[in-house]
Amino acid sequence: MFQIASYETYQDGQIIIEEGSYGDWIYQIDEGTIEISKMIDGKKVVIDILQEGEILGELAYITKLPRTATATAVGRTVVGIIDRNFFDHEFNKIPADFQKIFKAVALRLKRTTETIAKAKVS
């Protein structure tokens, strides 16, 4: 399992990650549920709901781009912040070709998430 550097607790409706911001911490949901959403034309569009054990924030880590979407606590939620030194160390062990595929899949997910948000509004 990933090493967790620290835990953070959020109350219902609190924002954990904000769309468009810079930052590439990766989180794992320890307790609770997180809503993933995007603002399109001033309207919030829910993209996905993540549950305990799921990872979030990995797209910004992999792509080095701003946060794709906003993550909001649904009810009381505890997230573990994955230890960065350990993560970097492990990530660097991945063969370069796979880092490339990983990045391609992440970029495709980012692009698809953007398209879906627009499609849901129009």
Added chain:
Amino acid sequence: MFQIASYETYQDGQIIIEEGSYGDWIYQIDEGTIEISKMIDGKKVVIDILQEGEILGELAYITKLPRTATATAVGRTVVGIIDRNFFDHEFNKIPADFQKIFKAVALRLKRTTETIAKAKVS
């Protein structure tokens, strides 16, 4: 770079991967363009267009689920089939935690792709 086991040439409109079929070969586009689409309520919905150098087919490899979408050649297209023994060997070198994240991102892309296709039709 990935080792390519063999090359296949497709003419405009020919199907390379069919949605719902089993198979987990991974392809890299050597020449040409590939359209990614899904059938929803009997209607074809274009999800993405992939270009030279891009990888396709990795979702089925990672998730071990049927093909998410159909890949069709746009004009004459040459794809390289990635050597499977080499790929498996390299994939198994990836730390287990990353294989898990990789799988989570792939499943999220699969889910998002399905939602987008439905949203485009409705």
